[in-house]
Amino acid sequence: MGHTKEQLLSLLQELKIEFSQYEHPVVLTVEEQAKYVGQKNGALTKNLFLKDKKQRFYIVSALAETKVDLKVLSQRLGLGKGGLRMAPEEALGEIIQVPLGCVTPFSLVNESARNVSMLLDQRLKTQEYCFFHPLSNDVSIALNAHDLDKFLNSIGKPPAYVDLEADPTVGKDQPPDLAGLVPSGATVLSDPPENKASSQGPEKIPVSVNNKPTAVTAVKPSDASEKEKSRAAANSPIAFADPDKFVEEILEKTVSTALSGIKQHIDKDQEQLSITISNHMRKQLGAQLKFISTMFKNTAYTEGFRAGIHCQPNKW
Template identity: 65%
Template sequence: MGHSKEQLLARLQELQIDFARSDHPVVMTVEAQAKYVGNIKGALCKNLFLKDKKNRFYIVSALSETKVDLKVLSQRLGLGKGGLRMAPEEAFTEVLQVPLGSVTPFALVNESARHVSLVLDRGLKTQERCIFHPLSNDTSIALNARDLDKFLNSIGKTLAYVDLEANPPIGKDQPPDLAALVPSDAIVLPDLPEKASLLQGHEHSGHKLHNDIPTNNKSIIPAVVKSVKPSVDSQKKSTNVLGLANSFADPNKFVEEVLEKTSAIILSEIKVENAKQDGEQLGTALVADLRKRLSEELKSMATMFKNVAYTEGFAAGTCNQPKRL
């Protein structure tokens, strides 16, 4: 179960974060919100909840007037022109644990959302205060970017303020400038063709839609594709290779393998030294403690390693190429 609105506001008070609160009817658009927040000073914000083809999720928080081109943003993340689309409705409750129309950076306080990447509009820092829903769209709060940073730091979230209206060239000698923001610790699924009616590159605020509401949700579900069944030998070989590649591409799986091997070694050593039942019980307890204490730290280290390896590898590959005559 996710945090409630009151739990979040209590946490902000514990952090000594100053905010102005306005309770109002449920609102589903920025325009509707504007009618009820005149008693608090601040800039209205829109928040897009997005996913890529490999089921990695993103929250993009921006000033309401900032133009966000999903095609450009997708390219800057290294996902290609059509790599981003609105997240499906079920992801709001399963990943963020907030109702439709309530997505903001505060949703990242929930444990289920810790792998969601956050992209913040640089324009937020230019405002005295910015207005967000505190996990529920029947309330709005206004706070400054410095205090938003304080909250995000308290939950261990990386801060990334970017110029969302920029369109830098991307090519052979110019890698995607936002590639490090792709959540590499998410489960990587094989790409499947999807219907062409997805909302890609759509400027939602221009159409008066709410920040985070998915439209035509059925088009987000991948289509079922039939393929020719390979031979048994080739299928086993490709499965083994794919499994190995995914293990190293996904830090979660990589860490699980490390923990499994470590656990097996500890158990075997303890059972050799202690053939009695109490030795096995001791080994099980040690393994449980080991997994609990090292899991998150190793996942974080593996994610950092992958991001650095990507950046350094790309730079080395482009810099070391022979010059053409």
Template identity: 60%
Template sequence: MGLSKEQLLARLKELEIDFSQYDHPVVLTVEAQAKYVGHLGGGLSKNLFLKDKKSRFYIVSALADTKVDLKVLSVRLGLGKGGLRMAPEEALGEILQVPPGSVTPLSLVNESARNVSLLLDHRFKSQKFCFFHPLSNDMSISLTTNGLDKFLKSIERDPSYVDLEANPSVGKDQPPDLASLVPSSSVVLPDPPETAASSKVPTENKVSASNKSTKSAASTSKPSVSATKSQDKPANITDVGKLVDDLLESTSSLLLKEITEKNFKEHGEGLGEELSKKIKSQLAAELHNTVMIFKNTAYTEGFHAGMHCRPKRSY
């Protein structure tokens, strides 16, 4: 179990780190937080909890108006384009041990987060103080960068401030400038509980069934257009976790693309509704096709499993 908000605040006091605390209702966005502390003059922070393809995790903490391009950041870390994505919610609970909307550099206080890399916006240093949630998003505390650094060093972290808006060239003679910030090891999460269906069908049978999905579907009923393309999809299309990850990645990529300063100014408080409309219109067809492929492939695997387990007739 991770530290509580009260335990974290007590630790800051033990370290003689100056801070001010502000209670407020639970907030899930920087815009909502600004309604309660934005008038106090400090810098508001946005915090992204990310993972790469090797299950290494990162917290990117930046000023609210800093533009963070995940594709550029991936290249700068040496991960290639698309190397970073939003971390799944179960990782949030298992590794940082904080609820959604509560990610900050302070989350690294828990031992379970020891392998999570932290990238801090160098623009924090231009602020008199900045606001962070203390493991719970029903409170904000103000910290100077000196106070934040003192806290991070107390948990054996060397603060790394970087220009998150930079886009340096990366090539043969110009190695990724942030490669040293990639965690040296990945974080192993507990395996999800095995379902009854998956325990009865070996992995080898799953791959075989997926490869035959189009043919089998055709023998039982006329497949939809999306189903006829199932052979082009990877064999793990019946993996629920992979399906959810893909859907979340598509949604989060579109969301991050649309969250810009221009859109904030143009739509104001109506930005949420506008984003909802765009996500529905741009992802509807893709999500429909993906779910239909999942449905048809799962049906086919069930059909093959049934045929394999059918008892032989006795004469």
């Protein structure tokens, strides 16, 4: 589950980011938004959610009047003329976890968007304030580029400002100037339905490692007990890479430890008390732990990515 509008605004307040908030009816276009905040102190923005042929995703955030040529941008990223297109609507919910009309740089706060690349219009820096939807298009907030940078850095997404209207030559002796902004890993949509077991043996599943396709053999799980499966899953690296599973494991151990002590001092008539305490702890701690673990993972991922870039030999 992605962050809510309330959680995002609370995060901005924790980061001491100043913003003005304007509530209005749901809007799906910049033109509709302008009817409610166009007269306010701030520049309107447009936000594009794009994908390339390798299932890598991008958010382009620009001033409403900035001309963004997808063919030119695609070449500048090293993807060829037709390498970029609008991402499918289902990717909004699965990758950046926002409804239609709510794409903004704030969408990157969701852990599922960790591999999404962000390109910011350098003209945003020329504005005193810019308007964005805070994960919901029934509200617009105005903030400056400096505070937007502060937010992006806090989630491990250093801002990248580019001239989106530039059209530099790309050729053999002039490499794509924005190639460094192409995501290093592919972010794929949810897996298709599993096929029934085949008599021809284990299925070969293509995966991507460093953008080089390989094949991994999918092995059918053994008939271990459900309890053993659960324990193995909880202790696997994949489980701890998922903040939801990671937090659930922490809550399970925390709550069970706390309640084990409480139960020793209450009778059966007070067992409902332990249930109430358990639910309260999960509710109060869950969101906070998920936020902390997501920030930790995003930071670790970014540092690892930077280290990998520095270790790669210069290809040019």
